[in-house]
Amino acid sequence: METVTLMNLSIGYKTKHSVKEVAKNINASLKSGLLTCLIGPNGIGKSTLLKTLCAFQPKLDGEVYIDGKSISSYTDKEFSKKVGVVLTHRPQIQNMTVEELVSLGRSPYTGFWGKLEDEDRQIINAAIKQIGIESLKDRMIQTLSDGERQKVMIAKAIAQQTPIICLDEPTAFLDFPSKIETMQLLKRLCKESNKTIFLSTHDLELTLQIADRIWLMQKGSIFVGTPKELAESGELSAFIEREGITFDKSLLRVIIKR
Amino acid sequence: MFKRGGKLIILVVLILILLILNLLLGSVKIPVNDTLSILFGDRSNEIFSNIILKSRLPQALVAIVAGAGLAVSGLQMQTIFRNPLAGPSVLGISNGASLGVAMVVLMSSSLAGVSLSRMGYVGDAAISVAAIIGSLAVMALIVYIARKVKGNVTLLIIGVMIGYLVTAIVGVLKFFSSEEDVKAYVVWGLGSFARVSGDQMLLFVTMMILLLPLSFLLVKSLNLMLLGDDYAKNLGLNVSRARTLVILNSGVLVAIVTAYCGPIMFIGLAVPHLCRALFKSSDHKVLVPATMLAGAALALLCSLVARMPGFEGALPVNSVTALIGAPIIASVIFRRRKENDGE
Numbered sequence: 053m054e055t056v057t058l059m060n061l062s063i064g065y066k067t068k069h070s071v072k073e074v075a076k077n078i079n080a081s082l083k084s085g086l087l088t089c090l091i092g093p094n095g096i097g098k099s100t101l102l103k104t105l106c107a108f109q110p111k112l113d114g115e116v117y118i119d120g121k122s123i124s125s126y127t128d129k130e131f132s133k134k135v136g137v138v139l140t141h142r143p144q145i146q147n148m149t150v151e152e153l154v155s156l157g158r159s160p161y162t163g164f165w166g167k168l169e170d171e172d173r174q175i176i177n178a179a180i181k182q183i184g185i186e187s188l189k190d191r192m193i194q195t196l197s198d199g200e201r202q203k204v205m206i207a208k209a210i211a212q213q214t215p216i217i218c219l220d221e222p223t224a225f226l227d228f229p230s231k232i233e234t235m236q237l238l239k240r241l242c243k244e245s246n247k248t249i250f251l252s253t254h255d256l257e258l259t260l261q262i263a264d265r266i267w268l269m270q271k272g273s274i275f276v277g278t279p280k281e282l283a284e285s286g287e288l289s290a291f292i293e294r295e296g297i298t299f300d301k302s303l304l305r306v307i308i309k310r
Numbered sequence: 311m312f313k314r315g316g317k318l319i320i321l322v323v324l325i326l327i328l329l330i331l332n333l334l335l336g337s338v339k340i341p342v343n344d345t346l347s348i349l350f351g352d353r354s355n356e357i358f359s360n361i362i363l364k365s366r367l368p369q370a371l372v373a374i375v376a377g378a379g380l381a382v383s384g385l386q387m388q389t390i391f392r393n394p395l396a397g398p399s400v401l402g403i404s405n406g407a408s409l410g411v412a413m414v415v416l417m418s419s420s421l422a423g424v425s426l427s428r429m430g431y432v433g434d435a436a437i438s439v440a441a442i443i444g445s446l447a448v449m450a451l452i453v454y455i456a457r458k459v460k461g462n463v464t465l466l467i468i469g470v471m472i473g474y475l476v477t478a479i480v481g482v483l484k485f486f487s488s489e490e491d492v493k494a495y496v497v498w499g500l501g502s503f504a505r506v507s508g509d510q511m512l513l514f515v516t517m518m519i520l521l522l523p524l525s526f527l528l529v530k531s532l533n534l535m536l537l538g539d540d541y542a543k544n545l546g547l548n549v550s551r552a553r554t555l556v557i558l559n560s561g562v563l564v565a566i567v568t569a570y571c572g573p574i575m576f577i578g579l580a581v582p583h584l585c586r587a588l589f590k591s592s593d594h595k596v597l598v599p600a601t602m603l604a605g606a607a608l609a610l611l612c613s614l615v616a617r618m619p620g621f622e623g624a625l626p627v628n629s630v631t632a633l634i635g636a637p638i639i640a641s642v643i644f645r646r647r648k649e650n651d652g653e
Contacts, residue, residue: 108540132546143537144392147592159534160546166530166595192590212545 055216055248056082061114063104074100080276082250087242089259090252092269098252102220106137132160136209138219142201150188150204154180157211179210199230219251231255235262260304279304314589314596321603328610332370336617368511373503373609375518376567377577381605382525383560384578385597389532390556391462397579401452401469403445403561405476407568410444411437412480415495416487441569449561453554500626501572503613514570524559525598532594575628576635581605583642
């Protein structure tokens with residue numbers, strides 16, 4: 053099912069005096085139950101696109117439909133129940149336990165004082181269990197490794213119970229095993245809970261192996277398809293290949309000439 | 311170790327003990343029995359009851375509400391700016407109070423021909439009003455800017471710059487004032503819990519008792535803001551409105567305390583650190599009441615030290631808060647670094 057639809061979207065930054073358009077005419081969609089990865093060279097506008105979809109910055113033109121409704125018609129509160137976010141940079145928090153942080157994911161549902169009901173606690177425990185961080189529950193955030201911390205933020209997004217989760221380079225600062233583990237975890241979440249998961253990344257080979265669909269952002273256009281489809285059509289080769297680097301379409305592998 | 315509730319109760323007990331010590335100790339020795347009977351309505355010894363009821367008790371009450379207000383205000387500033395060195399003075403709000411007071415104290419003689427420092431009670435009221443107007447004016451400016459700029463760091467820098475600007479204006483005013491007025495201004499700047507008395511004291515304490523509970527209304531917003539603006543917004547918080555409300559709450563508390571007690575340093579900066587270390591928590595449901603209680607206790611302690619026999623009430627509160635506050639901050643930060651390195 054299509055959960056997010058982009059129509060003739062243009063993104064960028066607007067100030068009082070000038071408009072800086074980063075990308076335009078973006079047409080694409082996200083489907084539930086699929087892990088969609090956004091790749092492309094640095095500076096092409098991946099972050100801007102992600103920020104626009106997370107409602108952190110307004111779109112310039114065109115339309116983004118989230119569950120059939122225009123993104124600009126959502127209030128902060130309504131939106132917080134639709135799209136959960138995980139960012140690259142870890143929040144600098146001291147003296148907060150893993151469980152407390154995951155609990156903050158319930159904020160859109162709790163009342164004025166943020167008091168947790170039994171139902172909230174069950175959801176928090178389920179999220180912690182689903183991500184497999186029960187053993188970290190009572191640890192302080194500042195004592196976790198980057199990989200563990202990223203899992204906690206994903207658990208927060210699960211507790212938020214949004215049908216859509218957007219992650220900005222969630223694997224950026226992780227060591228290689230943690231990168232794979234995080235991606236597998238996200239893939240499993242898509243399938244288990246039929247969520248729409250969308251993330252930006254530079255871990256190309258890993259992405260090609262695990263993603264259901266790829267959005268490849270290039271200058272002036274965005275190519276959408278399964279890794280196989282984009283390999284067949286030659287778009288991935290055009291993105292990857294240069295002097296000394298080739299792309300093996302059948303194996304989906306980057307090959308460096310020696 | 312005690313649970314969080316237990317620690318809060320210990321703080322309450324500590325406040326009570328310090329309150330009693332504040333009533334008992336001072337340059338004039340008043341026996342415990344007499345102190346108790348005076349508190350329960352015995353007025354037979356006029357001198358003793360005057361000292362207790364018109365000096366020691368008001369001073370202790372002022373210290374309690376002022377300490378609580380400054381500490382919770384510091385907590386709020388540190389949270390919204392995610393900066394451990396933020397305190398009530400960081401946005402130039404207390405500098406605004408200084409400017410208001412400087413205007414009134416330093417310019418009164420040249421403009422109106424009366425030196426405020428000689429006007430006693432009326433002069434005190436004028437100083438309080440000037441301080442409130444000055445700090446609220448700076449706060450209004452900050453809130454206006456807060457709605458325009460997005461980044462917290464930008465806002466912080468603007469606040470610090472406003473502080474410098476105001477200090478410079480005060481410097482110019484001082485240059486053109488009489489020595490007597492400058493001295494009055496400097497004395498105000500040293501801070502004191504003893505400056506307000508009588509009706510003014512009652513007005514101050516009542517205002518603070520009404521304003522302090524408002525901090526509890528911001529607990530959920532403050533907890534979300536710990537995660538940073540983006541995460542907070544994604545969890546449904548209207549970040550710009552929440553930030554404005556926190557600055558307003560925190561700013562009004564500082565404005566009023568500064569108006570009546572002068573710019574008291576360090577309590578707002580030190581107490582939140584102390585409480586985070588003590589309660590091992592960053593949950594504002596715990597920290598808001600904890601900072602209020604610990605702030606009140608620390609202010610009582612400082613007031614007590616400042617009045618110890620020998621000092622005769624002459625020791626400025628700011629010197630004591632700094633002497634006690636600076637080592638606390640240093641040791642807390644040092645210990646936290648060690649803990650983090652050890653991991």
